[in-house]
Every structure is written in C-alpha cells, then in structure tokens.
Amino acid sequence: xxxxxxxxxxFGPFTxxxxxxxxxxxxxxxxxxxxxxxxxxxxxxxxTGLYSPTSGICLVNGHDVHRDPLPAKQSIGYVxxxxxxxxxxTGREFLYFVGGLFQIPVDNLRDRIAHSIEAFEIGxxxxxxxxxxxxxxxxxxxxxAALLHDPQVLVIDEPLIGxxxxxxxxxxxxxxxxxxxxxxxxxxxxxxxxxxxxxDRIAIIKDGRIIHEEVQNELRRFDGQLETMxxxxxx
Amino acid sequence: xxxxxxxxxxxxxxxxxxxxDFRIESLFKNLSSLLIFxxxxxxxxxxxxxxxxxxxxxxHIGLFLxxxxxxxxxxxxxxxxxxxxxxxxxxxxxxxxxxxxxMGLPMKHRNIFIVKFIDNFFYSSSTLLLLGLALLxxxxxxxxxxxYFYLVTLFVVLLPFMLIAGIIAxxxxxxxxxxxxxxxxxxxxxxxxxxxxxxxxxxxSMTNPVHLVQEVMRHYPDxxxxxxxxxxxxxxxxxxxxxxxxxxxxMVDDPTRASTNLVTLxxxxxxxxxxxxxxxxxxxxxxxLAASDARSQRGTLPSWFTLRFMEFGKKGFLRxxxxxxxxxxxxxxxxxxxxxxxxxxxxxxxMIFLVSMGSLELKLNQxxxxxxxxxxxxxxxxxxIASISLRFVFPSVSLxxxxxxxxxxxxxxxxxxxxxxxxxxxxxxxxxxxxxAVVSTxxxxxxxxLVIVAALCTAFVALALTSANLGAGxxxxxxREKNPIRVASSQGASLTFLGxxxxxxxxxxxLVVPLNRYFEMLILRGNSAPTWLTLPVAAIGVLSIVTxxxxxxxxxxxIRRDY
Numbered sequence: 001x002x003x004x005x006x007x008x009x010x011f012g013p014f015t016x017x018x019x020x021x022x023x024x025x026x027x028x029x030x031x032x033x034x035x036x037x038x039x040x041x042x043x044x045x046x047x048t049g050l051y052s053p054t055s056g057i058c059l060v061n062g063h064d065v066h067r068d069p070l071p072a073k074q075s076i077g078y079v080x081x082x083x084x085x086x087x088x089x090t091g092r093e094f095l096y097f098v099g100g101l102f103q104i105p106v107d108n109l110r111d112r113i114a115h116s117i118e119a120f121e122i123g124x125x126x127x128x129x130x131x132x133x134x135x136x137x138x139x140x141x142x143x144x145a146a147l148l149h150d151p152q153v154l155v156i157d158e159p160l161i162g163x164x165x166x167x168x169x170x171x172x173x174x175x176x177x178x179x180x181x182x183x184x185x186x187x188x189x190x191x192x193x194x195x196x197x198x199x200d201r202i203a204i205i206k207d208g209r210i211i212h213e214e215v216q217n218e219l220r221r222f223d224g225q226l227e228t229m230x231x232x233x234x235x
Numbered sequence: 236x237x238x239x240x241x242x243x244x245x246x247x248x249x250x251x252x253x254x255x256d257f258r259i260e261s262l263f264k265n266l267s268s269l270l271i272f273x274x275x276x277x278x279x280x281x282x283x284x285x286x287x288x289x290x291x292x293x294x295h296i297g298l299f300l301x302x303x304x305x306x307x308x309x310x311x312x313x314x315x316x317x318x319x320x321x322x323x324x325x326x327x328x329x330x331x332x333x334x335x336x337x338m339g340l341p342m343k344h345r346n347i348f349i350v351k352f353i354d355n356f357f358y359s360s361s362t363l364l365l366l367g368l369a370l371l372x373x374x375x376x377x378x379x380x381x382x383y384f385y386l387v388t389l390f391v392v393l394l395p396f397m398l399i400a401g402i403i404a405x406x407x408x409x410x411x412x413x414x415x416x417x418x419x420x421x422x423x424x425x426x427x428x429x430x431x432x433x434x435x436x437x438x439x440s441m442t443n444p445v446h447l448v449q450e451v452m453r454h455y456p457d458x459x460x461x462x463x464x465x466x467x468x469x470x471x472x473x474x475x476x477x478x479x480x481x482x483x484x485x486m487v488d489d490p491t492r493a494s495t496n497l498v499t500l501x502x503x504x505x506x507x508x509x510x511x512x513x514x515x516x517x518x519x520x521x522x523x524l525a526a527s528d529a530r531s532q533r534g535t536l537p538s539w540f541t542l543r544f545m546e547f548g549k550k551g552f553l554r555x556x557x558x559x560x561x562x563x564x565x566x567x568x569x570x571x572x573x574x575x576x577x578x579x580x581x582x583x584x585x586m587i588f589l590v591s592m593g594s595l596e597l598k599l600n601q602x603x604x605x606x607x608x609x610x611x612x613x614x615x616x617x618x619x620i621a622s623i624s625l626r627f628v629f630p631s632v633s634l635x636x637x638x639x640x641x642x643x644x645x646x647x648x649x650x651x652x653x654x655x656x657x658x659x660x661x662x663x664x665x666x667x668x669x670x671x672a673v674v675s676t677x678x679x680x681x682x683x684x685l686v687i688v689a690a691l692c693t694a695f696v697a698l699a700l701t702s703a704n705l706g707a708g709x710x711x712x713x714x715r716e717k718n719p720i721r722v723a724s725s726q727g728a729s730l731t732f733l734g735x736x737x738x739x740x741x742x743x744x745x746l747v748v749p750l751n752r753y754f755e756m757l758i759l760r761g762n763s764a765p766t767w768l769t770l771p772v773a774a775i776g777v778l779s780i781v782t783x784x785x786x787x788x789x790x791x792x793x794i795r796r797d798y
Contacts, residue, residue, distance in 0.1 A: 012258075045797075045798075048643075048644045049643060049644060050640060050643050050644060050797065050798045051797045051798075052797065069646070069648075070646045070647075070648065071646070072646075073644060073645060073646040074646040076644065078640070078644040080640050082637065084636070084637035084638045084640065085638055086563065086567055086636075086638045087717075088566060088567045088570035088571060089563065089566060089567065092547070092548075093547045093562075093563075093566065094641075096547035096548050096559070096562075097547065097559045097562070097563050097641075098559075098641055098645065099555075099559070100555045100556060100558055100559020100560075100562075101555075101556055101559055101560075101641070101642065101645035101646070101647050102645060102646060103554075103555040103556060103646075104555065105555070106548060106549070106550050106555075109548070110548060129570075145641065
C-alpha cells in the first residue's frame with residue numbers, strides 16, 4: 001500500500017510538487033499521468049527515497065520512506081525513467097549486485113535470476129557487458145532487477161520506452177499477472193493506451209497539483225476517451 | 236569561425252553563470268576555492284622569491300646556472316602540462332558526449348576540434364597556469380621587474396609555452412589513436428608510459444645537474460658568462476630552453492638575444508597550430524570514429540586474471556550487502572584500463588624510488604641534514620598518499636554515476652555505502668603508504684623508533700587524506716562525469732589536493748623541531764630519546780582524527796542530498 005500525505009517538493013523558489021495526497025491500495029495498478037514537467041518524476045523520486053520532500057510524508061506499507069527508509073525500500077521495486085546500469089558489469093552481475101543489496105542469499109538469488117532470464121527473455125545478452133546494450137535490453141534488465149526481490153510495491157517511471165512490441169507485451173502481461181497476485185503498481189507514463197489497458201485507477205498531475213482522479217472498473221471503462229479527457233484537463 | 240565563437244560563447248556563459256552563482260552554497264564553494272588557491276599562490280610566490288634570493292645571494296650559483304636549473308624545472312612543467320593535456324584530451328575530444336552531439340550538427344570537424352581543444356586546455360592546465368604565474372611573480376619581484384615584464388612573460392611566453400605542450404599532446408594523441416586502431420589500446424598505453432619515463436630519464440641523465448654544477452663551478456667566478464658548449468645540443472631545441480634563455484637574456488639586459496628566443500617560441504607555436512589544424516581537418520573525424528570502434532571492441536583480460544573467487548554468485552566472507560558492493564567496486568575498477576594502468580604506474584614509480592634510495596648513503600652525521608632527509612622521504616610518502624587518494628578515492632563517489640539510483644533506492648544505508656568506500660580505500664592507501672614508510676625509513680637509519688614514528692605518522696596521514704578525498708569527492712560529486720581522470724582533475728579535485736598539501740605542510744611543521752632535537756640527542760650524544768617524538772606524533776594523530784571526522788561528516792551529509 002502506498003500513501004502520500006500532503007507532499008510538497010520545492011527547488012529554491014520553484015514548487016515542483018504541491019501538496020499532493022494519494023492513497024493506492026494493495027494490488028491496485030495506478031497510472032500517474034501529466035504533461036512534461038508536471039511533477040511526475042519528482043513525485044516518484046520522493047516515493048523511492050531519491051528526493052526528500054520539503055514537507056509531507058510518503059508511506060510504503062506503513063513505513064515512512066524518509067524516516068524509516070530501509071524497511072520501506074525493502075518492499076519497493078523501482079524502474080527509473082532512464083535505465084542506467086554499471087557499464088562495466090554484465091546484466092547477470094548487475095542482477096547479483098542488486099540481489100546482494102536486497103540481502104537475498106546467493107543460492108536463492110541464482111534461482112531467481114534463472115527465473116528472470118526466462119520471464120523477460122534476457123538470456124541472449126545477460127552475460128554481455130552493459131556498455132554493449134541497447135535501450136530495450138537495459139530496460140529489461142532493470143525490470144528484472146526491480147522484481148528480483150519479489151517486492152510488494154513496484155514504482156515504474158515510463159516502463160515501455162525503448163521496448164520492441166514483443167518485449168512490451170511480455171512486460172505488460174507480467175505486470176498484470178503480478179497485480180493479480182497482490183503487487184501494487186505505481187506507474188508514470190505518457191502512453192495513454194497502456195493506461196487504458198492496464199490501470200485500475202489514474203491521477204492526472206499538472207503544475208505539481210493533482211487535478212483529476214478516476215477509477216476504471218467493469219462499470220466505468222475509458223474506452224478511448226482518456227486522450228480527450230487528458231488533453232482537455234491539461235491544456 | 237562563427238561556429239567556434241558561438242560554441243565558445245555558450246561555454247563561457249555557462250562558466251560565468253557557474254562562477255557568478257550567488258546562492259549561499261555556491262558562494263561558499265567559490266570563496267573557499269578563492270581562499271585556498273589564493274593562499275597556495277601566495278605561498279608559491281613567497282617560496283619562489285625566497286629560493287631565487289637564496290640561490291643567487293647565499294649560494295652564489297650565478298645567473299647562468301640559476302637559469303639552467305630553471306630550464307630543468309620548466310622541462311618537468313612542460314611534461315606535466317603535456318601529459319595532463321594528453322590524458323584529458325582523450326576524454327574531451329574522443330569520449331565526450333558533447334562531441335557526439337556536435338558531430339551530428341553541420342559543423343566542420345576542424346572547428347569541433349578547435350573548440351574542444353580550447354575547452355580541454357583551460358580545463359586541464361588552469362591550475363598549472365596559476366602555479367606558473369605565482370612562480371613568475373616571485374622570480375620577477377626578486378629582480379624588481381616592471382609591471383609590463385609580467386604581462387609580456389605571462390601572455391607571450393608562459394601561455395605559448397604551455398600551448399606548445401598542449402598542442403604537441405593533441406598531435407601525438409591523434410597519431411596514437413591511429414596506431415591503437417592497429418595494435419590495441421593496452422599495448423599502446425604501456426608504450427606511452429615507457430616512452431615518457433625514458434624521456435624524463437634521458438633528459439636528466441644528459442643534463443645531469445651534478446655534472447652541470449661541477450662544469451660551471453670550474454669557471455667560477457665567471458659563471459654568468461654563457462658557455463654554450465655546456466648544453467647538450469638537443470637541449471637547445473626544447474621549448475623550456477627558449478623560455479629560460481628569454482628570461483636569462485632579459486635579466487642580463489640583452490633584448491636582442493631575449494627576443495630571438497621569444498620569436499623562436501612564437502614561430503614554433505604558430506607552426507604547431509597550423510600542423511594541428513591541418514591534421515584535424517583531414518584526420519580528427521576519422522580518428523574519432525577509430526576511437527569509437529576501439530571502445531566497442533572489448534578487450535579480454537588474460538586467463539590468469541579470471542579470479543573466479545571474485546566472481547558474482549560465489550559465497551563470500553562478508554554479509555550480502557558489503558559483499559555485493561565489494562565485488563562491484565572490484566570489477567568496475569579492473570575493467571576500466573585507465574584505472575588499473577594508473578595504479579600500476581604509481582606502483583612502478585614507487586619501486587623506482589625505493590631502488591634509487593637503496594643506492595644512496597642516507598645515514599648522515601649532521602642532525603639537521605638527517606632531519607631534512609627523513610622529512611624528504613616522509614614527504615614523498617605523504618605526496619604519494621595524496622596522489623593516490625586524489626586519483627582513486629576522490630572520484631569514487633562520482634563514479635557511482637547515473638547508476639547510483641539502484642543503490643539509493645535499495646534498502647542499504649548510505650552510511651554503510653560511504654563507510655564501505657572509506658574502508659576499502661583506506662586499506663589500499665594504508666598498505667602502500669606503510670610499505671613505503673617502513674622500508675624507506677629502515678634504509679635511512681637503522682633505528683626502530685624512527686620506523687615506528689614513520690609508520691604511525693603514515694597511518695595518520697593515510698587516515699586524514701583518504702577521508703578528506705572521499706569527503707571532498709562526495710561534496711564535489713559529478714555523477715554525470717564518467718571519466719575518473721576528468722573527475723580527478725576538476726576544480727574541486729585541485730582544491731582538495733592543495734588542501735592535502737597544506738595538511739602535509741602542517742605535519743612537517745609539527746615534526747621538524749622535535750625531530751631535529753631527537754637527531755641531536757641520537758647523533759651527538761648517542762642517546763635515543765623517543766619522548767621527544769611522543770607529543771608531535773600525538774598532535775599529528777589529533778589533527779588527522781579531526782580531519783577524518785570533519786571530512787566524514789561533510790561526505791555523509793552530501794551523499795544524502797537529492798540524487
């Protein structure tokens with residue numbers, strides 16, 4: 001479960017995120033939308049501990065990400081908007097490294113990496129150094145790393161950039177299947193058709209403020225209206 | 236030309252915005268830089284003035300010999316500027332993302348080369364230019380030279396002299412990249428290191444200072460007369476010779492001969508500019524492509540270097556998080572040739588120093604000289620620790636780079652990450668420093684007290700300088716910069732190095748008097764009195780521990796900043 005309570009982030013005189021409050025329940029697939037520079041990535045960075053909020057609190061499974069960061073981060077998997085890796089390490093070494101940081105014992109880690117290789121079809125390049133990877137390869141390695149410790153919350157910033165259609169399908173199916181098993185997903189994206197396909201709930205942020213929230217279920221489907229609504233709200 | 240002006244204008248604006256940033260943190264950084272650089276410049280000015288005065292009025296070596304020594308100093312300066320430019324040029328002209336961006340624009344390759352060369356020259360040589368200017372001011376003020384002497388010497392002599400070093404560096408680099416595309420980068424780097432070591436060795440063996448002093452003193456007191464035959468013929472074709480000749484003839488008031496050397500210097504500079512631009516026009520783009528190709532062809536380490544026990548996925552002795560951090564640092568270091576090659580080079584210089592010491596008779600019977608020899612050896616050790624810390628510890632936080640997100644978002648405390656960096660760096664620096672301190676002190680004098688004092692002081696110096704470089708490296712961290720050499724030659728790094736020199740100066744000041752008393756007791760009265768050294772060692776300990784805590788506090792607070 002994710003909860004943001006009156007979160008504000010200022011950079012000098014500029015307010016990037018202004019008094020945002022959100023509550024995302026367990027197993028929910030949440031889409032976070034907004035135009036460029038609206039405050040999506042800043043919010044995500046506060047949620048994952050990369051930025052500290054100027055005021056307000058970010059809770060993940062009841063733990064304050066900034067006051068009690070280790071248990072909060074233990075339950076988060078994070079996929080940043082740019083999938084930067086250590087250029088001199090191979091994909092497999094990167095996964096071992098991340099697994100080590102999450103304190104997964106080596107034997108267990110070996111099995112989990114084998115499972116990731118299968119799930120994200122990364123076997124062909126996992127033993128090559130990251131400096132040789134394309135954007136899509138990096139993205140798949142980072143997704144594998146984020147799910148390696150079986151997190152309860154997944155925070156994703158633009159998950160499908162650089163992925164070919166087959167890889168995108170793999171990722172979408174994997175995420176949908178995991179929400180069915182109780183994974184909470186907080187996803188920021190510009191791809192509205194992905195939101196329509198995957199998300200249970202959306203919020204639109206503009207100039208650092210939440211301007212709209214909507215739920216999608218059997219009774220209320222977006223059915224292609226999301227783009228019109230988004231353009232109208234953010235103009 | 237418009238293209239060059241446009242890009243340089245953007246760079247100058249960006250630089251000025253950075254310098255004229257009046258936010259409190261930036262203001263503090265800039266003022267601290269100004270104070271430390273200014274302090275060091277004043278120190279060098281005073282030292283240069285005092286050394287000139289001492290050599291000419293106390294030691295009576297005469298103007299001729301003085302300028303020959305100056306020429307040797309300028310040679311070392313020339314090699315330093317040349318090597319510095321070559322190393323940083325590779326990063327600036329061949330690995331920078333900005334070059335990739337500019338290559339995609341309809342901009343002439345020659346102009347990209349010129350812009351990046353200017354950028355590189357001022358980036359890698361500005362500290363040396365400041366040092367040269369302070370030396371020049373000290374030298375000129377001793378001779379009470381008028382104000383225009385400094386202007387002319389700075390802009391028409393010193394700057395062209397350094398530009399020659401920089402242009403030769405970039406010409407050699409373009410040729411080397413061509414060769415590297417055939418024989419591979421590692422063999423090439425090994426060749427360059429050997430070439431430069433040989434050049435320095437040959438220069439000093441052929442212009443042997445001891446031989447020079449003996450030859451000149453044979454003609455004493457007419458040493459001011461110029462005996463051209465004393466110079467080896469090749470020395471007359473080196474830029475350092477023209478600069479020292481210009482200064483010599485200016486001092487003896489012979490403007491014709493001074494200007495001959497000045498014109499030679501400027502003509503050679505003009506010729507080198509033409510050659511470099513012509514080479515860049517026909518070859519820079521091709522060499523840039525060759526460098527990109529060479530980077531994409533990953534070299535494999537020799538089979539003996541597989542080190543299977545260090546591979547990921549093996550069970551280690553450390554807890555999971557420390558084990559992961561340790562293995563990552565190990566492989567990231569050893570898979571970057573510029574990292575391990577530099578370390579090997581430093582260790583090679585260390586071996587040369589120890590072998591050279593072995594052939595010297597350092598057990599002296601004059602307490603003051605014995606104190607000086609002990610301090611010189613100790614300072615070399617301190618300088619080595621400062622250099623290793625600057626080159627390898629300072630960039631370590633920056634080298635977390637863009638991938639730092641995965642550590643920052645993982646359930647690992649940043650204190651643990653920071654202290655892991657400190658402990659691994661400190662262990663390496665301490666090991667090298669102690670090895671040098673113990674062996675060199677034992678060679679100096681067979682005295683266990685001195686060995687213990689050297690070992691303790693080295694441990695304190697390693698503690699202070701490692702923590703200071705790590706803390707300052709975190710404070711000045713540049714996560715976007717992928718090249719450790721550029722991080723280690725940034726303004727923050729220069730500032731840290733100057734701070735390290737100030738710290739070493741304090742250590743020497745604390746040691747000098749008690750050590751001299753100790754040697755007086757030991758040599759003149761045959762009485763080893765270690766109590767003379769207890770208090771200074773304790774004082775160095777306190778200074779180092781305070782430095783450690785202050786640096787660690789700064790490093791820890793800055794590593795937690797928004798990423």
